[in-house]
Amino acid sequence: MSTLLVIQAHPHIENSLSLTVGEQFVKxxxxxxxxDNIIIRDLYAKEGVPPLNDVTMAAWxxxxFEEPMTDEETxxxxxxxxxxxxxxxxxxxVFINPMYNHFLPAEMKQYLDLTAVAHKAFKYTSNGSVGLLHNKKALHIQAAGSEYHKGGTWGTIKFLFKKALHIKSNQSCALMDLGDMYLTNMMKFYGVNDVEKLFIEGADAHRDQRQQILDAALAQAKSMAKNF
Structure with a gap:
């Protein structure tokens, strides 16, 4: 039996594409x-993500030094x-989130900061840091209003070519999705090298295709869940 941990970073607005697809994946x-055991960790729940603040630093x-702590610190x-x-x-x-300004929601970043603990998720060696979370896998489900990953490698090449020649273009590419790159790098930092992606993109740029985009993502979620 395995344990699936679902980490949701979404403010629960109506008609959320990422939450809808995430729910289909879990189902x-x-x-x-x-x-298998399934745990849902909602980062927007009332108590919120445990903070890394002055109280945290003082408590650590x-x-x-084995000094007495206050009840709050404990x-x-x-x-x-x-x-x-x-x-x-x-x-x-399974990480579920909308793209916020080319990045992850702040709650997701805070969650990754909370889990990045030396000697737990990774360790330091003479050859650099080494991840400790082996034989695990991750899936990133993310919704974005524009299209960033549709063109694949060729789309990225065209994007860079236009930038190099100062050609005006509204085209986006995977290089602008800093959130997914960061999440993927953090997983590999932890030793989780098997990272799958499910992107729901373009529903705002192509409003007339919103349902088709959602339907395609739902079908992909069903398929990916079988062998995840």
Missing amino acids: SYQQAHPD RKQK ALLKRHEEWLYEFINADKY
Whole structure:
């Protein structure tokens, strides 16, 4: 039995493409893997992501030097540990988010900061950092109003060519999706090298095709869930 951890970073607006596709993936995954454990971690829930703030830093220092902590500090570190061990003990990850200004929502970035703990998710060696989360896999489900990944490698080449020649163009490419690049790099930093992608793109740029774009993504989610 495996544990699937679903990390949602979405403010729950109506008709969310990423949440709709994410829900379809989870439903299909459950049908294909009935014995697996599924955990939904909503980063927009009322309590929010445990913060990395002055209270956190003070608590870590006191913990290191075995100094007495306040109730607030103790409770905060307990939440940090619960979220961290939930992450490192999972076998599979699904990250669900909308693209915000070419990046991830702040809550997702904060979550990745929370899980980037030395000697837990990675370790330092004389040859650099080494990820500790082996034999795991991840899926990134992301919705964006424009198209960034449709053209593949050739689309990126055309984008760079136009930039180099100062040709005006509204074309986007994968290089502008800084959020997916960051998430993928963080997974590899942790040792998670098997990272799949499911992009729902162009629904704002092509409003008349919104349903077709959603239907295609839903079908892809069903297919990917079977062997994830």
